[in-house]
Amino acid sequence: MGAVQARMESALSRLLPPAHVAPARLHEAMRYAALGGGKRVRPLLSFAAGEVSSAAPERLEVAAAAVELIHAYSLVHDDLPCMDDDVLRRGKPSVHVEYNEATALLVGDALQTLAFQLLAEHRLADEPRAQLEMVKLLAVAAGSRGMAGGQQIDLEATGKTLALAELEFMHIHKTGALIRAAVLIGAACGKPLAEAERAHLDRYAKAVGLAFQVVDDLLDYEGSTATLGKTAGKDSKQGKPTYVSAIGVPPARELAQELRADAHAALAGLGSRGARLAALADFVVLRKF
């Protein structure tokens, strides 16, 4: 995991515009937002999924960077005063605090654009057609019927009590869609998979995506700001429905374990090629930050 994280840091640093190129302040702020932190869960998933299809690391690092830039943009916009209004991210001041709101807005916008640029300008699949599929996958995952849509559902849910099914619907969009894209785009960098193998990955990604969110809710409830590198207890203070508020701590812990087991079960058909994905499902559920 450490090797992939280090590789991603260096790949992102290379793929982001240099801080001295005009407009320098925008580029500096884009680098501030995307470098030097984060668990890189999505890139880890892309690399692990790439093991299933024997994908080359040179392709995986670019594809994973595209997914991670979408994630980074969403955090920058999410922290803005009109959204979650958070001043702390990855243990540092949020982008709009370190720079200003207008720059943070443009940073998010430009990080999103760069994600699609990366998928178009590097060779990431044997066939250009397959690469266009990656662009589509990422766009659908990030857009109004994916991550951005999940944010909107989240906005509208604040202050309300959601049923478990509604909470799940929200998170399948808000976090799950991009995690699914990280897995499928990683796999798409390698040899074409059989339909059944893709279905296994899809089921795995859905379970891991939800598990990630359940654990996030538990950590937000139990963790400290110092450990998390972001403001702890924020969700409940803002009246956001969470798995903890919906079903309580012990059932949320149980649910995370069930999803972990489901993720493992989904990998059964992939044999040893799924070993890294299995380890990541454990990491997602057992992490403390």
Place this chain on the structure above:
Amino acid sequence: MGAVQARMESALSRLLPPAHVAPARLHEAMRYAALGGGKRVRPLLSFAAGEVSSAAPERLEVAAAAVELIHAYSLVHDDLPCMDDDVLRRGKPSVHVEYNEATALLVGDALQTLAFQLLAEHRLADEPRAQLEMVKLLAVAAGSRGMAGGQQIDLEATGKTLALAELEFMHIHKTGALIRAAVLIGAACGKPLAEAERAHLDRYAKAVGLAFQVVDDLLDYEGSTATLGKTAGKDSKQGKPTYVSAIGVPPARELAQELRADAHAALAGLGSRGARLAALADFVVLRKF
């Protein structure tokens, strides 16, 4: 022109998510932002450039929609309080006024994503490789070294006096890059062009892009809010450098005519296939709104 505008309205309406699909409020706001207004200058340019390469209108409308969605997203974000803080757009309340700031942020984000989705999921070129080139073209034009970068330069220039060359540099990014993309992406929907023909289009696009901005500055100075459908005199009130403030009204008018002549000259090598582009250069310079 009216036929292309009507065709674009209907294409955009079909390509945007329906307002009744969840998350309904986000989709409704995306449609509010992108439909029912605008001169559709960029789509007009795409269609006119498509005449040069005999592109099919079924492809052109999708490619032009992608460019127009990038433009629409930039307007939504540009109107936000942390940017230009404008309450009026195309004669209607801005998105953040009609909805709220958080929704306007997500509307812009999701419109940008949809632009790339459209370029990936429809067949727009004979070869998938050429279509990946379109994705790249649009991303470079919209990103930190194109439109978003121009916005950042604009932010930093507010309250300053810029030399004519600096003003031009800002506008080549802020408006010019996307106008160039509209022309080149439109042409890319048809038969491959010779290198020289592409160079003609590029020179044309650069001239028209700058002419568009010079005329915009003149209209902002001379026009009324009712005619423009957006707040008139805004730029000078906000201390933004414009062609009017940099060189004065008569020289700005002269510059617009020079750029119009340059646009026409660039088309000379294309013969009758450039007739529509020539007419558009006239429209851009002679328009009153």
